[in-house]
Amino acid sequence: MTDNKITLAYGSGGKLTHDLINNIFLKHFSNDVLLQGNDAAEFELPVGRIAFTTDSFVVSPIFFKGGDIGKLAVCGTVNDLAASGAKPLYLSCGFILEEGLPIEELERIAASMGETATKCGVKIVTGDTKVVQKGAADKIFINTAGIGIITEGIQISGSKAVPGDKVIITGNIGEHGCSILVEREKLNLVSKIESDCAPLNKVVEDVLEVTKEVHVLRDPTRGGLATTLNEIAAQSNVGIKLFEDKIPISDEVRGICELLGLDPLYMANEGKMIIICPEIAVAAIMKALKSNQLSKNSAVIGEVFEAPAKRVMIKTVTGGSRIVDMLVGDQLPRIC
Amino acid sequence: MTDNKITLAYGSGGKLTHDLINNIFLKHFSNDVLLQGNDAAEFELPVGRIAFTTDSFVVSPIFFKGGDIGKLAVCGTVNDLAASGAKPLYLSCGFILEEGLPIEELERIAASMGETATKCGVKIVTGDTKVVQKGAADKIFINTAGIGIITEGIQISGSKAVPGDKVIITGNIGEHGCSILVEREKLNLVSKIESDCAPLNKVVEDVLEVTKEVHVLRDPTRGGLATTLNEIAAQSNVGIKLFEDKIPISDEVRGICELLGLDPLYMANEGKMIIICPEIAVAAIMKALKSNQLSKNSAVIGEVFEAPAKRVMIKTVTGGSRIVDMLVGDQLPRIC
Numbered sequence: 005m006t007d008n009k010i011t012l013a014y015g016s017g018g019k020l021t022h023d024l025i026n027n028i029f030l031k032h033f034s035n036d037v038l039l040q041g042n043d044a045a046e047f048e049l050p051v052g053r054i055a056f057t058t059d060s061f062v063v064s065p066i067f068f069k070g071g072d073i074g075k076l077a078v079c080g081t082v083n084d085l086a087a088s089g090a091k092p093l094y095l096s097c098g099f100i101l102e103e104g105l106p107i108e109e110l111e112r113i114a115a116s117m118g119e120t121a122t123k124c125g126v127k128i129v130t131g132d133t134k135v136v137q138k139g140a141a142d143k144i145f146i147n148t149a150g151i152g153i154i155t156e157g158i159q160i161s162g163s164k165a166v167p168g169d170k171v172i173i174t175g176n177i178g179e180h181g182c183s184i185l186v187e188r189e190k191l192n193l194v195s196k197i198e199s200d201c202a203p204l205n206k207v208v209e210d211v212l213e214v215t216k217e218v219h220v221l222r223d224p225t226r227g228g229l230a231t232t233l234n235e236i237a238a239q240s241n242v243g244i245k246l247f248e249d250k251i252p253i254s255d256e257v258r259g260i261c262e263l264l265g266l267d268p269l270y271m272a273n274e275g276k277m278i279i280i281c282p283e284i285a286v287a288a289i290m291k292a293l294k295s296n297q298l299s300k301n302s303a304v305i306g307e308v309f310e311a312p313a314k315r316v317m318i319k320t321v322t323g324g325s326r327i328v329d330m331l332v333g334d335q336l337p338r339i340c
Numbered sequence: 341m342t343d344n345k346i347t348l349a350y351g352s353g354g355k356l357t358h359d360l361i362n363n364i365f366l367k368h369f370s371n372d373v374l375l376q377g378n379d380a381a382e383f384e385l386p387v388g389r390i391a392f393t394t395d396s397f398v399v400s401p402i403f404f405k406g407g408d409i410g411k412l413a414v415c416g417t418v419n420d421l422a423a424s425g426a427k428p429l430y431l432s433c434g435f436i437l438e439e440g441l442p443i444e445e446l447e448r449i450a451a452s453m454g455e456t457a458t459k460c461g462v463k464i465v466t467g468d469t470k471v472v473q474k475g476a477a478d479k480i481f482i483n484t485a486g487i488g489i490i491t492e493g494i495q496i497s498g499s500k501a502v503p504g505d506k507v508i509i510t511g512n513i514g515e516h517g518c519s520i521l522v523e524r525e526k527l528n529l530v531s532k533i534e535s536d537c538a539p540l541n542k543v544v545e546d547v548l549e550v551t552k553e554v555h556v557l558r559d560p561t562r563g564g565l566a567t568t569l570n571e572i573a574a575q576s577n578v579g580i581k582l583f584e585d586k587i588p589i590s591d592e593v594r595g596i597c598e599l600l601g602l603d604p605l606y607m608a609n610e611g612k613m614i615i616i617c618p619e620i621a622v623a624a625i626m627k628a629l630k631s632n633q634l635s636k637n638s639a640v641i642g643e644v645f646e647a648p649a650k651r652v653m654i655k656t657v658t659g660g661s662r663i664v665d666m667l668v669g670d671q672l673p674r675i676c
Binding site: 011012013015016017018019020021022040041042043044045046047048049051052053054055056057058059060061062064084085087088090094096097098099100129130131132134135136137139140141142145147149150151152154161162163222223225226227231235239272330331332333334335337338340 | 424486561
């Protein structure tokens, strides 16, 4: 590659597109399926229920403490598959590049994607690259779609929470949202906050190995814990009560949120899972979670009730109780 | 939806994102799998080899004669699946929207996607929507990924062309590329050219019903017929010779290309398939193609040779012979 910036010709489908594929994507994503070189990847799947999901990533900045848009794009889709109780297997990857993007940055991102995919045990098997004129996109957008096989014998869905269930979060909340905010506000010199961006398929696998008694799994990304719990309460037609003093949150995140007048319940997470399960399964699940580095700060933070249905309430530290609504408006655009 | 333009809040993951999903996407894509409402769609697949592919669409303008970015996004992925000999079954769909996009335009695009999906017999089962600030994207970008099941007993790949094979194109070339060009150059008042944007899964199905003797299928989109044949020649390590006088092309496309100094061999197609097969299968395939409205102008346009390997040559109308290289540079950005 003689040039050091992406030009429109890299998206033409012609010679330079092929150079990009050969010199960057095949290098960092290399696997037997991708190397088939056809427009569609071909493979066989084990027998079972399939999970299929997609996410586009438009995070700004594209590099941040704890990750980058590439790592996020792999983790995001892996985590959505894990949240359906599936073992993630194959990813697709679509790039939209802005003319002028340094090729070195694209390669760093591709390397990060390849590394994360290897860590997750998934293969990036098919892809696509488009280039738009300078000013028609912001640096790089990535879409990943993913296929997984759902573990036999489990029935996990946002609609399966029932009264009496306990609500677990697998660690400190708000770290991804805060880390992006800190980068944007140029507070990064004074803050140690890192994005929690991480693949959670092993965490989920560990849990499902000790029990099949899991009703809901969902990763509270955009909109944070509050929005995701509201989704679940609506889907399951139940009420959820949170105990504020049980919600794990670092001093740094609490401090930044107080400083900027933001509520950590609405801050995005990219390495946390909500687990809703019957009380009888809590001990075994918590033991499994505590033994995994990515979920060692797990905590039981709430409970499911019959009423008020479709509502999330929080019991505050001071003893009061208030409604926690779904996010209205946009607390922080382009968080993922 | 009280507002008539997309705001950043529609991408927050919160209330307005849910409104968009409920009022537009569920309305136009509605099917049993999508209605599960989880982050990943769940379904079972028939036994067989899986095809999996993805494409992002950044075409400008987003509405054009013969289609729009939504129809293109469904057809593009359906056609990539069909080109692997697969029956397309499920699609994912990721939107990146620019703040300020009229919601009415988004709905027209979603309606077009839903209609095209129904026509193809595929279900849009999972999706994602992101919104970026005004100026950080151009109106709307769409990614689709797709899953299909490969017809039993066939082995189709860009690497399977062998000397003696014939090259078929399923109709007039260059119509999508020309139609976009005409829109951009505001020549649309004087031209009747329409994009050929169409789903080809039924065309491929018809062909595979009459014979399994198909070696290569590929749709010549970006980079056109010339670039796609170069890809195949390289993958199969063969030479391909085209006969210029056999290549079907409308007078309008020829005229526009002459006027603007462009070569129709490099103009994008979005509703055409290249079929490479042994001579013995040609008659049956051509008969099947001629009886389908979408491929009634099919023609045998070339032949596969051992040498010169990895080269595409064309025998011109005047009797000469020249090399047809892969597209270098970018004839027309944001064609799809």
